[in-house]
Amino acid sequence: MGMVLVLGGSALAWKxxxxxxxxxxEVTFAGTGGTPMSGLLYTPPNATAATPSPGVLAVHGYINSRETQSGFAIEFARRGYVVLALDQTGHGYSGGPAFSNGFGGPDGLKYLRSLPTVDPANIGLEGHSMGGWTVLAAAATMPDAYRSVVLEGSSTGKPFAADGSPVWPRNLALVFSQYDEFSKLxxxxxxxxxxxxxxxxxxxxxxTGPVQPGKVYGSVAxxxxxxxQTPATTHPGDHISPAAxxxxxxxFALTLKGGTPRPASDQIWMWKEAGTGIALIGTVVLLLGTFQALLTLKLFAPLRQAIQPTASARDGRWWRGVALSALLPAVTFFPLFILGMVALPANGLLKQAIxxxxxxxxxxxxxxxxxxAALGKGARPGFSNRWPLSLLIGLISVGVVYGTLELVHRLFLVDFRFWVVALKRLSPAQAGLVLVYVLPLTLAFGVTLRTLLARIPVAGESNLARYGSAVLALSGGFALLLALDYGALFLTGRLPTAFDPLSTVVxxxxxxxxxLMAVIGVFTWKRTGGYAVATVICGLLLTWYMVAGTATQVV
Incomplete structure (x- = not known):
């Protein structure tokens, strides 16, 4: 079933x-100083060397990648534009450290203009968040190489872009959402x-006064x-907003010449998002199904042990355990993220700031x-953990998922994602970083899973109650944090955690x-009586997820 969802969803996305x-x-090219650059090139059938078409350089924001721009890229290409969805330097499959070489923007524009299918007199630049600064770096470096710009949730000026003026950049549209978390920056x-x-x-x-949304200032000619324009969404919401x-x-219809006119309301990109979202769900089903199948083999028979729930009822102690499991990670999130930014910046060993x-x-x-836990009292849980076999079955289970992702990439050129939640292939450099981060992260996740499975499962409860309780215990705090944060933003326009908007989005x-950790934890515990398998799987999977999906600051 998992493989059906993965392949079916990926095929839909490709279609x-x-x-x-x-x-x-997929294209690769050498950037400044030989830096390897990567992107996805969308070429409509009308774009040929004999009939070159307008081109658009589309760039994602910080700690994202080229696929995040697929909604924009698909719709630009449907309107007859050749689109280069670029990985910034230090992101995705582009080399170099993040923020280097104008974020890769000048190199991306130079490459786009070199294509025989592109009309160099009709180039548009579009960037979201830091991607806006990327395309502005391209505009500043090559001031006569583009015709118009769209900044989505971005800005001119410091800290990373040149100051804007009524004449620079050329033909500028700003799409800044009504609930953008980065308005101060x-x-x-x-x-x-x-x-x-x-x-x-x-x-x-x-x-000389307030800017009127929807009004054209200045002259296209x-x-x-x-x-x-001010659509009613958030900063990351721009990616999945038909309005944005x-x-x-x-x-671009107003400022670029050529292409295939279509009304802005004619959009199909959301079906691609649905397809990769189905594939992402299928990944979880495939992972758990692989583990279940492996467990039937004679090799892994010793892992099959009976469960021993510690709790006999949902009494006051049980609810206190749920509350502590849920609230502690959420309460510590912002203070410790700020501590990590200050105390553990990217360095020669740990190369990714986020x-x-x-x-x-x-x-x-x-x-x-x-x-x-050391201060508390209570029954000691009975766990059956066989670490060598748990490591082996976890490696194989996650390996099957990774192999499937490689297959899907070759067949359909997509990854597994919904919105900003994505499971991507690792570059060789990122694979090396996984080996650096995986042990400490796995040990930390192991503590979380052991605590969860020692406190939450109740003897004799239904599967629905067991999974629901585990999800509540691990996700409830974040659900509450985000509900309060974004509830205040939508009601008042002010984000309570505006002191750190990036961590808010993260x-x-x-x-x-x-x-997901809760589901994996309960599923594997029910079949093994321990937390070791869940620790291995979550450590591998989540370290892979984070390393592949963020930026590398040091090379």
């Missing part, structure tokens, strides 16, 4: 991204809804056109959990990830 004869290929306003009154934005638009994508389509923050949070929280991913 959508190649609709109408669009050809999607980007445009100097506490609430994204107040961006129209940003002095910085007014200077770029040449306006003179290259001074400006427009602001539609505004980019309208701007993964270092995750590592700090996971290890310190695990230490606190052990300390609290926290979204931990809601499904902690739920």
């Amino acid at each position: 959508v991204q190649t609709a109408g004869g669009i050809r999607v290929t 980007m445009w100097g306003v506490d609430r994204a809804k107040d961006v129209t009154g940003s002095a910085k934005l007014q200077a770029v638009f040449g306006a 003179d290259g001074t056109a400006r427009m602001l 994508i539609g505004h980019a389509l309208d701007w 993964t270092n923050q995750v590592l700090t949070w996971a290890v310190v929280t695990a230490s606190l959990t052990l300390g609290l 926290a979204i991913q931990f809601l499904p990830l902690t739920a």
Whole structure:
């Protein structure tokens, strides 16, 4: 069943991204100083050497990758544009450290212009968040090499882009969502809804008062056109917002010549998102199914042991255990992420800043959990752990998933993802980093799983209750944290954790990830009576997930 979901969802995603004869290929090229650069190239059937078409450089934001831009890329290509969805330096499969070489933007624009299928007089630049700074670096380096720009949730000016003005960059559209978490960083306003009154934005638009959304300022012919659009979504929500994508389509339709006109409302990218989302769910089914099948083999027979739940009822002690398991990781998340940023920056061994923050949070929280457990009293759980066999079955189970991802990449050129939650192939450099991070992260996850399975399962309970309780215990704190955070944002326009908006966005991913840990933990415990298999699987899977999905700052 898992393989059916993986292959069926991936085939659907491939069908959508190649609709109408669009050809999607993986491209690599040498950037500045020989830095290897990577991207996905979308070529519509109308684009040939004899009939070159407009080109669009589309770039993702920080700690994302080229596939995050697929909604934009699919729709640009359906309108007859050749699209290069670029991996920034230090991201995805591009080399170099993150932030280097103008984030890779100038190299991406140079490569796009070199293609015989692209009309160099009609180039559009589109970037989300830090991807906006990437395309602005390209515009600053090659000021006559593009025709118009769309910044999605991004800005001109410091810290990483040149200052904007009424004449630079050329023909600029800003799509800045009403609930963007980065409004202070980007445009100097506490609430994204107040961006129209940003002095910085007014200077770029040449306006003497609040900028009016939907109004064209300046002149397309003179290259001074400006427009602001404010869809009702969040910063990461731009990726899956028909409105945010539609505004980019309208701007390029206005400012680029050529292509195949379509109304902005004609969008199909969401079916690609559905396909890779189905494949992502199928990955979990495949993982657990592989483990179940392996467990029937004689080699792994010693792992099959009866379970011994510690709790006999959902009494006050049980609920206190659930509350502690749920709240501790959520309460420590922001303080420890900030600690990790300050105390464990990227270095020659631990080369990824965000993964270092995750590592700090996971290890310190695990230490606190052990300390609290030592102070408590109660029945000692009876676990059956056979670590060598658990390591072997875990390696094989995760290996089957990775092999399937490699197969899907070769067949359909997609990964397993929904929105910003993605399981990607590892580059050789990233595979090396997995070996560095996997042991401490696995040990930390092991503490979490042991604590969960010692506290939560109740004797005689149903499967639904058992899985539901485990998910509540691991994910409930993040669900509450995000509900309070985004509830306040949607009601007041102010994000309570605006002091660290990046970690706020990162926290979204931990809601499904902690739920996945709970499911894997209960599923394997029910069949082995221990937490060792779950520890190995979660350690491998989540380390792979984090290393492949974030940025590398040191090479």
